[in-house]
Amino acid sequence: MSERPKQRRPATFRLDDPSVVVVDAEDASRPARGAIQVTPESDPALLPVVIEPPVIRRRGFRWGTLFWTATAGLVLMGAGLGVTHLIEDLFARSESLGYVGLGFAATATLALAVVIGREAFGLARLGTIEKLHLRAAEVLASDDRAASRAVVNDLLELAHQNPQLAHARAALQGHAGDIIDGADMIRLAERELMTPLDREARRLVSAAAQRVSIVTAVSPRALIDVLFVLVASLRLIRQLAYLYGGRPGTLGMIALLRHVIAHLAITGGVAASDSLIQQMLGHGVAAKLSQRLGEGFLNGLLTARLGLAAIEVTRPLPFTALPQPALADLAKDLLRKKEEEE
Amino acid sequence: MTTSIQHLIEEARLSARALFDFGESLFNPTLRLGVTGLSRAGKTVFITALIHGLTRGGRFPVFEALATGRIGRAHLAPQPDDGVPRFAYESHLQSLIGERHWPSSTVDISELRLVIDYQRQNGADRTLTLDIVDYPGEWLLDLPLLTKSYAQWATESLALSRAAPRVHLAQDWHAHLATLRPEAAQDEQATLIAAKLFTDYLRACRDERFAMSLLPPGRFLMPGNLAHSPALTFAPLDVSGDGTAPEGSLWAMMVRRYEAYKDIVVRPFFRDHFARLDRQIVLVDALAAFNAGPEALHDLEAALAGILDCFRIGRGTLLSTLFRPRIDRILFAATKADHLHHASHDRLEAVLRRAVSRAAARAENTGAAIDVVALAAVRATREATVAKGRDKLPSLLGTPAPGESANGEIFDGNTEVATFPGDLPADPEELFRDDAFRGLSSAAADSSDFRFLRFRPPLLDRDGIDEPALPHIRFDRALQFLIGDRLQ
Numbered sequence: 001m002s003e004r005p006k007q008r009r010p011a012t013f014r015l016d017d018p019s020v021v022v023v024d025a026e027d028a029s030r031p032a033r034g035a036i037q038v039t040p041e042s043d044p045a046l047l048p049v050v051i052e053p054p055v056i057r058r059r060g061f062r063w064g065t066l067f068w069t070a071t072a073g074l075v076l077m078g079a080g081l082g083v084t085h086l087i088e089d090l091f092a093r094s095e096s097l098g099y100v101g102l103g104f105a106a107t108a109t110l111a112l113a114v115v116i117g118r119e120a121f122g123l124a125r126l127g128t129i130e131k132l133h134l135r136a137a138e139v140l141a142s143d144d145r146a147a148s149r150a151v152v153n154d155l156l157e158l159a160h161q162n163p164q165l166a167h168a169r170a171a172l173q174g175h176a177g178d179i180i181d182g183a184d185m186i187r188l189a190e191r192e193l194m195t196p197l198d199r200e201a202r203r204l205v206s207a208a209a210q211r212v213s214i215v216t217a218v219s220p221r222a223l224i225d226v227l228f229v230l231v232a233s234l235r236l237i238r239q240l241a242y243l244y245g246g247r248p249g250t251l252g253m254i255a256l257l258r259h260v261i262a263h264l265a266i267t268g269g270v271a272a273s274d275s276l277i278q279q280m281l282g283h284g285v286a287a288k289l290s291q292r293l294g295e296g297f298l299n300g301l302l303t304a305r306l307g308l309a310a311i312e313v314t315r316p317l318p319f320t321a322l323p324q325p326a327l328a329d330l331a332k333d334l335l336r337k338k339e340e341e342e
Numbered sequence: 343m344t345t346s347i348q349h350l351i352e353e354a355r356l357s358a359r360a361l362f363d364f365g366e367s368l369f370n371p372t373l374r375l376g377v378t379g380l381s382r383a384g385k386t387v388f389i390t391a392l393i394h395g396l397t398r399g400g401r402f403p404v405f406e407a408l409a410t411g412r413i414g415r416a417h418l419a420p421q422p423d424d425g426v427p428r429f430a431y432e433s434h435l436q437s438l439i440g441e442r443h444w445p446s447s448t449v450d451i452s453e454l455r456l457v458i459d460y461q462r463q464n465g466a467d468r469t470l471t472l473d474i475v476d477y478p479g480e481w482l483l484d485l486p487l488l489t490k491s492y493a494q495w496a497t498e499s500l501a502l503s504r505a506a507p508r509v510h511l512a513q514d515w516h517a518h519l520a521t522l523r524p525e526a527a528q529d530e531q532a533t534l535i536a537a538k539l540f541t542d543y544l545r546a547c548r549d550e551r552f553a554m555s556l557l558p559p560g561r562f563l564m565p566g567n568l569a570h571s572p573a574l575t576f577a578p579l580d581v582s583g584d585g586t587a588p589e590g591s592l593w594a595m596m597v598r599r600y601e602a603y604k605d606i607v608v609r610p611f612f613r614d615h616f617a618r619l620d621r622q623i624v625l626v627d628a629l630a631a632f633n634a635g636p637e638a639l640h641d642l643e644a645a646l647a648g649i650l651d652c653f654r655i656g657r658g659t660l661l662s663t664l665f666r667p668r669i670d671r672i673l674f675a676a677t678k679a680d681h682l683h684h685a686s687h688d689r690l691e692a693v694l695r696r697a698v699s700r701a702a703a704r705a706e707n708t709g710a711a712i713d714v715v716a717l718a719a720v721r722a723t724r725e726a727t728v729a730k731g732r733d734k735l736p737s738l739l740g741t742p743a744p745g746e747s748a749n750g751e752i753f754d755g756n757t758e759v760a761t762f763p764g765d766l767p768a769d770p771e772e773l774f775r776d777d778a779f780r781g782l783s784s785a786a787a788d789s790s791d792f793r794f795l796r797f798r799p800p801l802l803d804r805d806g807i808d809e810p811a812l813p814h815i816r817f818d819r820a821l822q823f824l825i826g827d828r829l830q
Binding site (some may be wrong): 009011012013014015016020025036037038040041126141142143144146153180 | 347360404406655713724725726727728730732733735737739746749751757758759760761762763764765790791792793796822
């Protein structure tokens with residue numbers, strides 16, 4: 001045992017021994033000399049645990065998907081038939097025209113294939129991120145070490161595409177061999193990888209909100225307001241998705257938008273009841289100055305709210321170690337920037 | 343030739359049974375949970391805690407189906423096999439909670455069926471039937487015998503008994519063995535004496551001070567209803583592997599009885615209870631081996647490797663479900679984690695991972711899911727820090743079982759103590775070297791490197807008329823891994 005000097009000997013103490021003192025954890029007084037002090041530790045297993053009910057995923061047969069698939073197949077076949085007829089007609093008229101038509105058709109098919117491939121890739125990517133989010137949440141609950149390693153590995157792969165994260169990735173990989181519990185590993189990964197991204201995301205959201213509030217305050221027509229808000233929101237969601245590693249195409253954007261809106265619907269009520277009303281009352285000075293300015297501010301807030309929902313949806317990890325950006329912070333940004341500009 | 347035909351018949355029987363089970367489970371989804379473990383690993387306590395936790399509703403935050411309330415109720419149902427005794431759940435629970443002592447060691451096989459009514463995540467009402475079997479852990483040691491001939495087994499047993507520290511315990515038997523000639527005429531009296539001395543030697547190896555695990559044949563230690571039958575009256579002889587037994591010799595009689603033992607005892611046991619498992623938890627009591635010494639740890643490793651080779655492991659396919667059921671999830675669990683401060687649980691898991699590495703690698707290659715966890719089905723201790731001079735020892739508070747001793751003092755079962763059991767090394771390899779640490783088998787009680795006291799079950803307050811929930815460590819994680827996916 002000489003090669004392991006740090007090895008401590010086993011020892012046992014009777015609690016009714018006069019030299020053994022049992023003290024509470026709060027009572028950290030120095031023990032008397034020679035006394036043996038026993039401090040019972042609070043038991044983490046007895047603390048109440050909050051369990052989030054899992055999102056109920058739709059299972060079973062998807063008739064809607066089947067319908068759209070079948071319809072798309074029919075449309076594609078119809079188009080194919082039409083194009084074939086057209087090329088046949090062109091060949092009948094003149095051979096050179098026919099070849100030109102054939103070339104166009106081939107190019108269109110190739111482009112369509114590439115577009116479809118990109119869309120599928122984007123959707124798969126979004127699916128991966130969403131699954132990663134769920135798996136990370138599961139690990140946080142179960143504290144499973146092997147699963148946490150798998151999540152972190154996938155996360156590192158995802159982060160590989162973002163060169164800004166090179167340093168953070170290296171730091172995280174340095175910890176890969178250490179003995180760290182599952183949940184702690186996820187928290188560590190969040191702190192390392194998500195901190196710069198969260199800062200950037202917050203900047204994006206407040207910039208978009210600010211732009212929306214200014215444009216809607218000065219725009220002459222309501223229709224322009226609506227269009228601008230729509231475009232700005234879509235752009236914001238796309239930017240956020242790119243930031244957190246997703247590459248959504250058109251279909252991906254539709255899927256994301258659905259998720260964001262669903263998320264807004266779930267959390268919107270809560271937000272409206274606490275922070276939004278507070279914001280309206282507290283910082284409503286602008287509204288008193290002018291109705292248009294107030295409308296602009298409100299639109300900006302709504303965009304920020306949408307941005308927050310989009311962050312929740314596109315972020316590959318749930319918020320645990322890092323604070324979730326709140327609407328109040330963004331509203332402050334919005335007002336401060338306005339004041340700076342004014 | 344005969345062995346291959348025997349093998350074919352055995353396989354056909356297993357397949358027929360599997361097909362029958364499959365038909366049954368179409369209407370009534372059934373999960374056979376194999377609770378595997380050597381003796382004193384804590385199988386009975388695990389099963390009792392499992393049933394109690396599911397029927398009463400325990401504190402299982404990680405076990406998703408129960409924690410989110412999707413399990414409507416779980417209740418005991420009449421078991422499927424009429425020829426097997428019922429698992430005495432109520433009396434085990436009474437001894438745990440009421441009398442605060444661990445259930446006495448299992449002497450015979452028993453069975454229980456638990457029916458879980460739950461709602462799937464999409465809202466559909468479903469029922470899952472869980473069949474659990476409890477049996478003496480000693481019997482598990484017989485499974486590796488299925489593939490061994492008498493000569494192989496005798497050679498291995500002799501080689502084992504001639505290594506330290508067993509050689510001292512086997513002196514009497516070795517002395518008698520030296521008087522036997524395998525080619526001599528068969529002699530019932532000599533066989534009886536040899537079998538008795540051999541059994542005594544096995545029993546001595548099992549003592550707490552040595553805690554040996556690799557002690558086949560298991561029925562010698564726990565005979566059940568077959569005590570004193572000829573199938574249990576044989577012993578290893580000093581025979582070479584290539585010779586054949588002359589007709590009418592002592593050797594031939596031993597071979598016959600060994601084969602009878604396999605036919606009467608081992609094969610039916612395997613067929614009825616192990617060939618049909620869906621999920622398996624392997625309970626390992628590593629702490630007893632730490633108490634005893636490195637030899638006990640090596641022995642445990644060898645015993646586990648031999649047993650795990652017998653199971654059919656792999657990802658299930660349709661064909662395999664029909665004809666050859668396989669175990670698709672295995673959890674290796676280091677039990678009695680409550681005898682160790684939680685800061686050391688990772689190290690305990692690492693030791694177990696090292697001890698089962700061969701079996702785990704094999705399981706992983708076949709596509710089965712495996713996991714290693716340190717758990718306590720019933721938690722008997724609380725944690726505390728003991729400050730003694732400058733040292734701060736991560737310790738445990740609990741009531742040692744009557745008869746346990748430390749510092750030369752024997753406890754009566756009522757005194758509470760704080761105990762620090764010793765530090766596990768960060769690198770598990772350190773424990774697997776020879777002479778890596780001193781245990782009870784080679785050193786006096788006060789100079790061993792580890793001392794894990796056995797504690798009495800915890801004192802629990804009844805909340806109202808309900809039975810109290812049993813405290814545990816990571817039991818919910820084990821449940822989630824074993825049956826969570828079938829309750830989605």
